[in-house]
Amino acid sequence: MRSGLLHAHSGLRYVALALLIAAIGAGFAAIMSKKAYTPGSRKLYSFAMVSTHIQLLIGIVLYIMNSVPMISAVGMGEVMKEEEKRFWVIEHPIMMLLSVILITAGFSMGKRARIDLAKHRITTVFYLLGLILIFFAIPWPFMSPGRPWF
Structure with missing residues (x-):
């Protein structure tokens, strides 16, 4: 189950990124040409936001499955000392949560x-x-706590 969720989380990031980039591009185009806020614009913005929410939910499940047991096993002090563990337990989840909050607030x-x-x-x-x-x-992939492209 863990492997399937990890693959889904890794693969769906491209869907979320593509939808966000499309929404931002459409938004800039609408701003520059002073276009109306149509049901189509709202759908694109909504799909982009929902894709980040799906990623967040999968990420929370993975966090509970992987990071919580790691913290229990080695302790938070050890997690903070090691760059890769700190990235997965602290930095990645907090930045992703903040990004979803920003996107949700922007949509709302x-x-x-x-x-x-x-x-x-x-x-x-x-x-x-x-x-x-x-x-x-x-x-x-080029970062020290990196993952492969797929």
């Missing part, structure tokens, strides 16, 4: 704005901030 505040331009602007800025955090938190 954006859809409540009264002016279409403000809806796009708020959503796009928050999604961009969330995406930046995600890029820092992804365990890229």
